[in-house]
Amino acid sequence: MTLALGAAVAGCGEPAKRPNLLLITVDTLRADRLECYGGPPGVGRAICALGEHGTRFQWAISAAPYTAPSIASILTSQYPATHGVTQSAISYLRQNAITLAETLGAAGYTTAAFISNPVIDRSRSFDQGFDVFDQRMRQRERNRARYVERNAQATANSALAWAQVGAREPWFLWVHFQDPHGPYDAPGAAQTRDPPNALRLKVNSTHSGDGGIPRYQVLPGIFTPPAYEARYLDEIRYLDPHVERLVQGLDALGDPPAVLLTSDHGEAFGEDDFYFAHGHSVGLDQIRVPLLWRPSRPREGNVVTHPVSLLDVAPTLLRVAGLEAPTEFRGRPLPLAETGVAHDGERPIFSEHDHRLAVISGDTYYARDRRTLENDERDSISGGRIRPLPRRSARLREVGPLPDYVLEEVAVLEKTLAEYLDDTRFRQAARRTDLPDGAREALSVLGYLE
Numbered sequence: 001m002t003l004a005l006g007a008a009v010a011g012c013g014e015p016a017k018r019p020n021l022l023l024i025t026v027d028t029l030r031a032d033r034l035e036c037y038g039g040p041p042g043v044g045r046a047i048c049a050l051g052e053h054g055t056r057f058q059w060a061i062s063a064a065p066y067t068a069p070s071i072a073s074i075l076t077s078q079y080p081a082t083h084g085v086t087q088s089a090i091s092y093l094r095q096n097a098i099t100l101a102e103t104l105g106a107a108g109y110t111t112a113a114f115i116s117n118p119v120i121d122r123s124r125s126f127d128q129g130f131d132v133f134d135q136r137m138r139q140r141e142r143n144r145a146r147y148v149e150r151n152a153q154a155t156a157n158s159a160l161a162w163a164q165v166g167a168r169e170p171w172f173l174w175v176h177f178q179d180p181h182g183p184y185d186a187p188g189a190a191q192t193r194d195p196p197n198a199l200r201l202k203v204n205s206t207h208s209g210d211g212g213i214p215r216y217q218v219l220p221g222i223f224t225p226p227a228y229e230a231r232y233l234d235e236i237r238y239l240d241p242h243v244e245r246l247v248q249g250l251d252a253l254g255d256p257p258a259v260l261l262t263s264d265h266g267e268a269f270g271e272d273d274f275y276f277a278h279g280h281s282v283g284l285d286q287i288r289v290p291l292l293w294r295p296s297r298p299r300e301g302n303v304v305t306h307p308v309s310l311l312d313v314a315p316t317l318l319r320v321a322g323l324e325a326p327t328e329f330r331g332r333p334l335p336l337a338e339t340g341v342a343h344d345g346e347r348p349i350f351s352e353h354d355h356r357l358a359v360i361s362g363d364t365y366y367a368r369d370r371r372t373l374e375n376d377e378r379d380s381i382s383g384g385r386i387r388p389l390p391r392r393s394a395r396l397r398e399v400g401p402l403p404d405y406v407l408e409e410v411a412v413l414e415k416t417l418a419e420y421l422d423d424t425r426f427r428q429a430a431r432r433t434d435l436p437d438g439a440r441e442a443l444s445v446l447g448y449l450e
């Protein structure tokens with residue numbers, strides 16, 4: 001949708017100069033694999049540094065465990081049930097959706113996007129509101145199938161080249177890096193070997209990670225979780241300096257932007273016996289993501305431990321720009337010195353999957369099967385406390401057998417989920433009838449289509 005409204009003015013007299021804004025989304029970046037979220041030392045050093053003079057959100061929850069619906073939620077501040085982008089590759093973002101880029105553009109921002117994953121390209125209307133939408137990806141070949149993607153070096157180069165030729169300020173730049181998404185084939189990564197005595201996984205004939213290695217993830221000669229995890233960490237190590245280079249390059253050009261970095265979803269590394277995959281459930285391994293905020297002017301850093309939703313990203317950037325969020329936006333500005341918003345109590349945060357729904361309320365996580373909830377049956381529930389991580393060495397703790405203290409809250413959570421379902425019962429995905437030429441093959445290599 002195109003907005004005709006003019007720029008809002010912050011206060012009386014001279015309009016305040018609006019800040020440049022940089023939104024970085026990293027595909028498949030699981031929070032607890034970064035050092036600042038308890039991951040291995042040194043992994044994601046530059047990414048973590050973004051929060052050191054800003055804010056690190058310890059529990060950020062994506063609206064879906066899958067790329068397209070999650071990214072659409074970031075851009076529209078709507079849950080997938082409302083914006084209509086589902087896990088189906090033929091769903092797309094409706095033209096009447098109101099996006100962050102449209103809202104900033106209407107207020108005078110120059111808007112540009114550099115993406116590196118074909119599932120969020122122009123053919124699915126993810127370009128809504130962008131003056132520049134750069135989806136130039138390299139044709140690559142894997143197992144004799146052609147596909148496209150763009151690595152971090154090329155993505156950062158393209159974005160910097162755009163900025164260097166004089167992007168008119170204020171600007172909003174969205175950069176989506178693809179690297180940690182499988183297959184884990186980081187440029188220049190060292191050879192990996194299976195450690196002796198490690199669990200050896202079977203190779204699945206499909207893209208499912210159920211009990212084995214998804215077909216699209218298979219790397220020659222390795223079969224164990226530690227070897228694949230090492231290759232995943234190599235992707236983060238490869239990406240990290242390019243994030244730093246992008247931010248430093250933009251800082252050097254003009255007014256340093258305010259930077260928000262997050263991910264669209266995590267990745268399973270054996271949770272519930274799923275390996276090297278996402279999109280099959282709404283476990284915290286898949287929906288907990290990093291969220292780091294670097295203001296345009298450095299300040300003392302802080303950490304926010306209560307859960308927040310990625311629906312809050314768009315309202316946050318608008319607030320920092322001095323703009324009102326459209327009434328359609330469901331999120332709210334994050335609690336930051338720069339938004340002037342304090343933590344104002346708990347609210348339920350949802351994440352949805354075609355078959356399963358999760359709610360996080362306070363520090364309680366609760367998930368259940370969508371169908372059994374609709375039919376008022378009891379089945380397949382999971383829940384538990386999420387814990388703020390007090391020490392760097394602490395690991396993610398989450399789902400287990402449902403403890404008594406959660407059972408006491410189940411009635412409330414059930415009602416919350418039922419209300420969410422009622423709200424969205426009549427949803428209809430916006431679907432196109434077929435995919436553009438070559439898209440089926442390209443999406444299959446990345447595991448999006450069988």
Ligand SMILES: [Zn+2]
Pocket residue numbers: 027028066067068181264265
């Ligand atoms: Zn993704």
